[in-house]
Amino acid sequence: xxxxxxxxxxxxxxxxxxxxxxxxxxxxxxxxxxxxxxxxxxxxxxxxxxxxxxxxxxxxxxxxxxxxxxxxxxxxxxxxxxxxxxxxxxxxxxxxxxxxxxxxxxxxxxxxxxxxxxxxxxxxxxxxxxxxxxxxxxxxxxxxxxxxxxxxxxxxxxxxxxxxxxxxxxxxxxxxxxxxxxxxxxxxxxxxxxxxxxxxxxxxxxxxxxxxxxxxxxxxxxxxxxxxxxxxxxxxxxxxxxxxxxxxxxxxx
Amino acid sequence: xxxxxxxxxxxxxxxxxxxxxxxxxxxxxxxxxxxxxxxxxxxxxxxxxxxxxxxxxxxxxxxxxxxxxxxxxxxxxxxxxxxxxxxxxxxxxxxxxxxxxxxxxxxxxxxxxxxxxxxxxxxxxxxxxxxxxxxxxxxxxxxxxxxxxxxxxxxxxxxxxxxxxxxxxxxxxxxxxxxxxxxxxxxxxxxxxxxxxxxxxxxxxxxxxxxxxxxxxxxxxxxxxxxxxxxxxxxxxxxxxxxxxxxxxxxxxxxxxxxxxxxxxxxxxxxxxxxxxxxxxxxxxxxxxxxxxxxxxxxxxxxxxxxxxxxxxxxxxxxxxxxxxxxxxxxxxxx
Numbered sequence: 391x392x393x394x395x396x397x398x399x400x401x402x403x404x405x406x407x408x409x410x411x412x413x414x415x416x417x418x419x420x421x422x423x424x425x426x427x428x429x430x431x432x433x434x435x436x437x438x439x440x441x442x443x444x445x446x447x448x449x450x451x452x453x454x455x456x457x458x459x460x461x462x463x464x465x466x467x468x469x470x471x472x473x474x475x476x477x478x479x480x481x482x483x484x485x486x487x488x489x490x491x492x493x494x495x496x497x498x499x500x501x502x503x504x505x506x507x508x509x510x511x512x513x514x515x516x517x518x519x520x521x522x523x524x525x526x527x528x529x530x531x532x533x534x535x536x537x538x539x540x541x542x543x544x545x546x547x548x549x550x551x552x553x554x555x556x557x558x559x560x561x562x563x564x565x566x567x568x569x570x571x572x573x574x575x576x577x578x579x580x581x582x583x584x585x586x587x588x589x590x591x592x593x594x595x596x597x598x599x600x601x602x603x604x605x606x607x608x609x610x611x612x613x614x615x616x617x618x619x620x621x622x623x624x625x626x627x628x629x630x631x632x633x634x635x636x637x638x639x640x641x642x643x
Numbered sequence: 644x645x646x647x648x649x650x651x652x653x654x655x656x657x658x659x660x661x662x663x664x665x666x667x668x669x670x671x672x673x674x675x676x677x678x679x680x681x682x683x684x685x686x687x688x689x690x691x692x693x694x695x696x697x698x699x700x701x702x703x704x705x706x707x708x709x710x711x712x713x714x715x716x717x718x719x720x721x722x723x724x725x726x727x728x729x730x731x732x733x734x735x736x737x738x739x740x741x742x743x744x745x746x747x748x749x750x751x752x753x754x755x756x757x758x759x760x761x762x763x764x765x766x767x768x769x770x771x772x773x774x775x776x777x778x779x780x781x782x783x784x785x786x787x788x789x790x791x792x793x794x795x796x797x798x799x800x801x802x803x804x805x806x807x808x809x810x811x812x813x814x815x816x817x818x819x820x821x822x823x824x825x826x827x828x829x830x831x832x833x834x835x836x837x838x839x840x841x842x843x844x845x846x847x848x849x850x851x852x853x854x855x856x857x858x859x860x861x862x863x864x865x866x867x868x869x870x871x872x873x874x875x876x877x878x879x880x881x882x883x884x885x886x887x888x889x890x891x892x893x894x895x896x897x898x899x900x901x902x903x904x905x906x907x908x909x910x911x912x913x914x915x916x917x918x919x920x921x922x923x924x925x926x927x928x929x930x931x932x933x934x935x936x937x938x939x940x941x942x943x944x945x946x947x948x949x950x951x952x953x954x955x956x957x958x959x960x961x962x963x964x965x966x967x968x969x970x971x972x973x974x975x976x977x978x
Contacts, residue, residue: 433893433923456922457885457915459878461833552842576840588796592842599785599792600894635796 422449422500434575439505442492446505450474451498452575467499470575474501477548477574484546486539487570506570508562512536513555515564516601533607535567537614540593543571544586545619551576553593555600583621587628590615594629645715645950648703648739649943650696652732653724653752654776655683657692659703660940661714662947665762669706670933670940671699679812682805689727696735703939711743718946721749721956722967723777729963737961748946749956752937753778753969757789758948759941760903764928770897772888772916773969775904775937776801779884781843781891782969784977789969792894793843793887800880801906803847807854807876811869818936823873824909830874834867838879843891845883850876877911885915892925901928907935952976 421428426440426449438449452467471494481488490504512532519526536558543550550557552573561568580586590612597608612629616622646663658672675691677683704710719736722729740747757771771782771789779800781793798806801820808819813826837853839846854876861867867875892900900920906912907930920927934941949955952975 433890455882455886455919457918458882459833462838462878462882465835466838551840554842576842588841588844592844595792595844596842599790602786632796 422451422495422498442502445492446507447492448489448503448505449500450503451500468496471496471499471501473577474574477550477577478503480546480548480579481543481571481574484542484548486542486546487568488574489570489572506559506561506572509559509570510562510564511556512558512560512569513600515560516555516604516607520601529604529607530610532567533610534614535569537611537616538618539569539571540590540611541615541619541622544589544615544625545621547579547581549578549580549585549589550574551578551589551592553589554596583624583628584632586621586625587632590625590629591632594633645947646709646713647716647718647748647943647947647950648700648714649718649750649755649939649941649946650700650732650736651720651752651755651937651939651942652692652696652728653720653722654728654937655688655691656937657695657699657728657732658937658939658942659696659699660938660943661703661707661709662940662943664947665944667934667940667944668709669703670938671702671706672936672938673699674817676815676817679814680809681815682809685725685727688725689731692728693731696732699939700735700739711739714743714745716740716746716748716946716950716955717743718748718750718942718949720752720755720942721961722964723752724963724965726963726965729965733961733963737958741958746950746955747958747961748949748954749961750942750945750949751967751969751972752942753780753782754789754972754974755941755945756903756935757782757901757969758945759934759938760901760928762944763931763934764899764901766899766901766926766928768897769899769901769928770888770892770895771901771903772884772907773904774800774884774902774906774912776805776906778904779845779847780969781888783891783895783897784974787974787977789972789974791968791970792891793845796841796844796846797848798851800845800847800884801904803851803880804876804906806851807872810855810858811872813869818905820906820909823877824911826870827873827877827911829870830868830872832867832871832875833878834861834871834875836875836879838883840883840886843887843894845887847880847883850880877909881909881912881915884912885919888916889919889923892920892923897925899926899928902930903935905936908932948976 426438429439430437435450435452475491475494478488478491493502557573559570649660651658655675660670661668673695675688717736717740773780779795780791782789805819813822837849917927954975
């Protein structure tokens with residue numbers, strides 16, 4: 391889901407002291423629907439789990455940011471909620487695995503999605519394979535699957551905007567390498583190789599900072615991406631360009 | 644008790660400072676200020692620094708109450724920065740080191756900011772937001788490097804502010820960013836501007852070209868005042884920075900945030916980060932504005948750490964480098 395935060399039960403206190411040792415926003419509201427349990431307190435949203443009309447569901451409530459100008463906050467929240475719903479639908483229409491959207495509430499900027507029951511993030515999967523010391527060649531097969539998935543997504547002109555290994559889920563059992571894309575809050579539609587290149591660049595950086603010594607994985611991912619996507623030529627060229635821009639950035643102090 | 648003289652001159656400030664075991668004994672600085680509407684070009688900036696540097700070194704020694712023989716090493720900025728100003732300062736540093744028979748310490752400018760922030764912020768392992776005219780990076784320490792988690796994909800936030808100030812012909816005295824901040828306080832209307840966040844990265848070039856395109860029209864039609872535009876620019880650009888910083892805090896689970904670089908002086912940016920940190924139960928380290936702006940003492944402080952770890956720069960290796968990423972430095976002085 392979003393960046394991991396400490397999971398915990400929703401608090402009942404109407405007001406917690408802002409300066410107190412609360413990792414959450416000052417006031418934690420009650421669950422949006424009775425029976426929903428707070429499972430995660432990310433940087434962007436509170437994530438609840440429970441039933442929505444009898445189906446296992448995840449509810450994502452955007453946390454209003456007090457540091458932002460209220461007008462800017464309202465504009466961003468609304469845009470991101472809408473974009474998330476649109477992009478999830480676009481994925482599913484194109485046969486790319488993503489959660490079903492059950493309901494979107496523009497008043498509270500929240501979204502209700504299918505719960506991918508018992509799934510784990512690719513991030514946790516990589517960690518557990520590395521910890522277990524098992525044969526990590528499976529990770530290369532996983533990287534191929536990821537490359538394929540992203541190629542198909544980009545061929546739909548869908549830019550994720552926040553690709554990380556924690557924004558891709560694996561359905562159980564993990565051996566099947568059945569991947570599900572999530573967290574489309576920063577996504578947008580674009581056919582430009584520039585936007586696709588930056589999307590891959592964001593993932594590359596996330597990969598290397600969260601999973602040291604996985605250079606081979608990302609290389610494999612890119613190779614499969616290039617082979618799968620019909621329009622990969624200019625995208626990979628742009629990716630190389632964006633990487634060089636990174637060097638140039640540190641020119642003046 | 645190693646005592647280090649630090650020389651800085653990577654952009655339009657030139658400075659000399661002396662640090663002894665975590666105590667700043669002196670910090671002298673001069674700024675090359677250009678007329679409104681103009682930036683600073685490498686050539687004239689280098690000439691400005693050349694004319695001022697030795698006077699600043701003498702003043703730094705005098706303020707510290709020291710003589711050259713009390714100094715144990717000479718630190719200088721190797722990069723990143725503008726070629727001409729860097730070369731001027733490096734030449735002075737090499738000469739002083741040879742005349743006084745002292746070791747030379749070539750410091751990465753960004754690491755200088757981080758080490759000074761760590762000293763003053765009293766936080767051993769903070770997440771760092773480094774914002775200046777040339778750099779915009781979210782940095783965390785891991786496995787002996789200051790790793791860049793997020794950064795600008797194009798121009799630095801300070802560069803965006805400086806160039807907008809030029810567009811409005813705002814004075815560069817004392818600094819364009821400060822004058823924008825003062826104007827922004829009187830801004831009322833929030834003009835919608837591009838807000839670009841990609842993963843942990845930000846982009847300001849679209850924001851700047853949008854402003855360049857709409858500013859004359861908005862001002863002419865009386866739809867916005869210069870104050871409104873400064874206000875809107877700050878609200879938008881700083882919210883982008885605060886957003887990626889918050890996500891990096893969540894990712895690294897850091898409990899302290901250190902804000903460094905010239906733009907760190909901006910009170911509105913400080914306020915936004917403080918609000919964000921408070922909501923997460925994290926803490927924004929205290930900010931000392933005297934040491935946010937480029938200065939010699941911060942180079943001395945990073946040099947002091949390098950000297951302690953035996954990371955001395957040989958004369959033959961002391962060439963400047965305009966492109967010198969923060970994560971290229973092996974941080975031998977931290978575990």
